[in-house]
Amino acid sequence: MRRTTHLLRASRPAFSLLEITLVLVIIGLLMGVAAVNLLGQGEKASIRTTTITMNTYKTNIQSYMLENASTPPDTLMTLITGKYVQAQANGRPPQDAWDQDIFYSPQPDPKHPEQPFTLISKGPDKQPGTEDDINLWEIE
Numbered sequence: 517m518r519r520t521t522h523l524l525r526a527s528r529p530a531f532s533l534l535e536i537t538l539v540l541v542i543i544g545l546l547m548g549v550a551a552v553n554l555l556g557q558g559e560k561a562s563i564r565t566t567t568i569t570m571n572t573y574k575t576n577i578q579s580y581m582l583e584n585a586s587t588p589p590d591t592l593m594t595l596i597t598g599k600y601v602q603a604q605a606n607g608r609p610p611q612d613a614w615d616q617d618i619f620y621s622p623q624p625d626p627k628h629p630e631q632p633f634t635l636i637s638k639g640p641d642k643q644p645g646t647e648d649d650i651n652l653w654e655i656e
Contacts, residue, residue, distance in 0.1 A: 559640060562613035563650065566637045569610055570618065570652045573635055576600040581632065588622040588633040612637040612650075619644065628653040 573592070580589050580600055592609040595601040604610060612618050616638050625634040631653050639648035 562640065565613040566618075566639075566650055567655050569612060570635055570637065570650065570655065573601070573610075573618065573620070574652055577633060577635075586632075590622055592618070592620045612639075614638070614640060614642055616642050625651065625653060627651070 573595075576595050577588055577600075580595060580598060581587060589595055589598070592601070596603045596607075596609060601609060609618070614637075619634070619636045619638070621634040622632075623634060624631055625636070628634075628651075635652035636644075637650040638644050639646065639650050641648050
């Protein structure tokens with residue numbers, strides 16, 4: 517009887533520790549690749565959202581300028597009071613995708629003196645003057 521029990525246990529199908537470890541490594545690699553791809557898409561979506569917001573501002577500023585002798589508004593709040601842009605719930609102008617204020621100046625950007633105003637997002641790092649800033653006049 518003892519011998520039969522031993523044979524039954526030995527012939528039962530089971531996974532070895534090596535097989536289980538290999539499966540876990542493969543699952544980990546697949547999850548790592550998926551995470552990198554998803555994170556990259558999130559960043560691209562945020563950049564795209566910010567460029568859409570900035571292009572909307574551009575259109576609204578140009579509409580304001582058509583009605584006000586080609587003079588850009590003093591601030592983005594002027595666009596809200598003139599009903600060109602809808603304010604957020606807190607009464608402030610819309611922000612970029614990272615919940616930061618978009619920098620606006622009615623003066624031309626030194627990098628683009630031919631343009632009538634400046635509109636720049638600080639970008640993903642939320643720091644002004646860095647490489648990832650999104651300038652309205654440099655959006656492709």
